[in-house]
Amino acid sequence: MSEFKRVAESDHELDFADEFDDSDEDLSGDVQQFAKQRFRLLIIVSVGVSLSAILVTLLYVLSKVSFLAPGEKVGGGTKNTVVNDIPKLGLVLSPTPSASEILRDNLPHLIYGTAWKKNSTKALVETAVINGFRIIDTANQPKHYNEEGTGDGWTSAAEILGLKRNDFFLQTKFSPLRDQDSKNVPYNKSESLPDMIYQSAHGSLLNLQTDYLDALMLHSPYKKFDDTLTAWRAMESLVDDGIVLQIGISNCYKFETFSKLYEMARIKPQILQNHLKTINFDPQFLQFTRDHPGMQYQAFCTLTSNKHHLQKKEIRELASRKGLSTQLYMYGFLLSLGITPLDGSKTHQVEDLEFLRKLRGGEIKIFENEEEINEMAELLEMKLP
Numbered sequence: 304m305s306e307f308k309r310v311a312e313s314d315h316e317l318d319f320a321d322e323f324d325d326s327d328e329d330l331s332g333d334v335q336q337f338a339k340q341r342f343r344l345l346i347i348v349s350v351g352v353s354l355s356a357i358l359v360t361l362l363y364v365l366s367k368v369s370f371l372a373p374g375e376k377v378g379g380g381t382k383n384t385v386v387n388d389i390p391k392l393g394l395v396l397s398p399t400p401s402a403s404e405i406l407r408d409n410l411p412h413l414i415y416g417t418a419w420k421k422n423s424t425k426a427l428v429e430t431a432v433i434n435g436f437r438i439i440d441t442a443n444q445p446k447h448y449n450e451e452g453t454g455d456g457w458t459s460a461a462e463i464l465g466l467k468r469n470d471f472f473l474q475t476k477f478s479p480l481r482d483q484d485s486k487n488v489p490y491n492k493s494e495s496l497p498d499m500i501y502q503s504a505h506g507s508l509l510n511l512q513t514d515y516l517d518a519l520m521l522h523s524p525y526k527k528f529d530d531t532l533t534a535w536r537a538m539e540s541l542v543d544d545g546i547v548l549q550i551g552i553s554n555c556y557k558f559e560t561f562s563k564l565y566e567m568a569r570i571k572p573q574i575l576q577n578h579l580k581t582i583n584f585d586p587q588f589l590q591f592t593r594d595h596p597g598m599q600y601q602a603f604c605t606l607t608s609n610k611h612h613l614q615k616k617e618i619r620e621l622a623s624r625k626g627l628s629t630q631l632y633m634y635g636f637l638l639s640l641g642i643t644p645l646d647g648s649k650t651h652q653v654e655d656l657e658f659l660r661k662l663r664g665g666e667i668k669i670f671e672n673e674e675e676i677n678e679m680a681e682l683l684e685m686k687l688p
Contacts, residue, residue, distance in 0.1 A: 402437040402472035402517075411638045411662050413655060414474075416603060416647035417441045417453050424449035427649060428456025432471075433463065435656040440576075440601075440645055442476035442522060443507045446484040450475065450510040458512050474518035474574070475507045476553060477534070482522060496530065497537035504541050518574055519547045523554035524564075531560065532567060539570045549573040551599075558587045565595075576601040579642070580608040581685035590688035593641055603645040605637060606630055612683045621679065625669055631658045635669035636679050638662070640687070 405412045415436040420427050428439065441453040457471060477500050480492050490502035504519055519538055524531040541547040551574025555561045565571055575592060579602035592600040612618065613629045622632035630651070635658075637644050646655055661667045670676050680687050 399435045399437065401466075401470040403469060405437060406472065411659055412438060413634065413644055413646040413659065414438045414440050414601060416645035417449070418447050418647065420452070420647075420649075421449055422452070423649075424452030425456040425459070428453050429460040429463075431648075431652055432457055432460030432466075434652045435659075436646075436652070437470060438472040438474070440474050441511070442478055443489045443503045443510065444476065444478035444483060444522065445487045445489060446478075446482070450507060454511040454513075468513060472517045473511055473513060474520065474549075474551075475511065475516060476520040476522040477503045477538070478522040479525060479534075496533050497540070500534060500537040501541070504546060508546065515545065516547045518549040518551055520551040520553045520574060520576060524552065524557075524560050528560060528563065531564060535564060535568055539568070542570050551575060554578065556585070558585060558591075561588065562591065565591075571595070571598075573597055574599050574601060576603065576645075578603055578608065579605045579637075579644075581612060581683040584685050586686050586688040589640065589642065593688070599643055600641060601643050601645060602637060603647075605644045606633060609633070609683065615682055618679070618682050621682075625667065627658070627667075627669075628654075631655070632669065632679075634658070635662065636676070636683075639670050639676055 400408075400410060404410070413436070415428065415431045415438065417424055417428060417440060431439070439453060439457060441450045442448045443450050457473070461467070461470070480488065480499070483489070483492075489506045490499045492499070494502065504516065507516060507519070508514065519541060521531070521534050521538065525534065535550070538547065538550045542550060550570060551572045552561070552564065553576040555564075555575065555577065561572075561575065575588060575598065577588065577600075589600055592598045606613065613633060618632070619629055622629045625632065625635075627635070631654070634644055634646075634655070646652075648655060658667075662669075670679075677687070
């Protein structure tokens with residue numbers, strides 16, 4: 304049974320459907336993949352035992368692996384990762400860009416989503432980082448997220464790969480009391496709203512094992528705009544304190560609410576994260592993010608909520624002409640619009656990241672002109688700005 308159990312019954316419940324895996328496959332495939340990743344690293348270490356083994360390995364991987372002096376990094380940056388476990392070789396495993404490089408250079412990317420992964424969260428996040436994900440989404444909402452598992456996962460993978468905190472972008476959310484499990488609320492529910500947000504954010508710091516959050520989002524607006532604004536003021540104070548670098552909002556489907564919040568905010572929202580069902584897509588939000596440089600439109604459930612459309616023969620044929628699955632063709636379509644999808648994959652992480660690598664390198668070009676983009680939008684029954 305798919306993890307996407309139901310369509311939310313109201314706007315503020317849409318977070319329940321957050322960025323699930325878009326297949327019905329179980330965890331075993333990715334656990335095996337994770338074991339293979341560790342096994343490969345162990346093989347690399349064992350190669351250093353004898354000179355003859357090193358020479359043989361060099362002949363095999365010469366075209367794929369570069370060598371540096373012990374501890375050296377290319378240009379002093381983190382675009383290539385040096386594995387600390389094998390300092391004698393200084394092997395550079397992959398040219399995976401850091402989160403800051405991805406965002407600075409506006410590279411097409413996917414965000415790893417962690418909702419509904421429960422006790423598998425650590426293993427899946429660890430695997431996702433080893434495979435190449437550097438931007439991770441979670442929430443301090445135990446009802447649907449294991450934020451502590453996300454922290455354990457990224458830190459474990461970072462240690463394996465020799466990565467640092469600034470190689471990652473960690474975004475989380477404050478979830479209003481109405482969306483929490485009443486028996487497991489991560490803050491004192493009798494406190495004022497600003498204090499709830501303060502406690503939730505500090506809990507996220509502990510769970511994610513970090514001293515700052517790259518982004519904190521309000522998981523959904525309150526019914527009363529005054530309450531939404533009160534929450535926003537509390538989040539702004541966290542930015543002032545240096546605990547949070549960016550703030551944003553999720554599950555906001557009334558354009559008037561979003562535009563009014565932007566107008567009244569002292570620190571403007573830099574992230575809008577919404578559920579994306581193409582037939583209900585409101586192009587006003589996308590146009591707004593396009594008109595305000597530095598603001599990102601993120602979307603979750605982009606595959607699960609559009610399965611019916613993605614099964615159309617015409618879309619399958621368009622994807623096939625590019626040598627892509629309909630899943631990757633959909634990701635490419637959204638990226639071309641300026642929408643960054645959340646990817647909660649358990650089973651196709653490597654495929655997704657290889658697609659991004661080719662897209663960044665210019666090896667594939669999905670759309671040749673505006674007409675092709677409009678054709679896909681029509682097939683999806685999606686209104687564009």
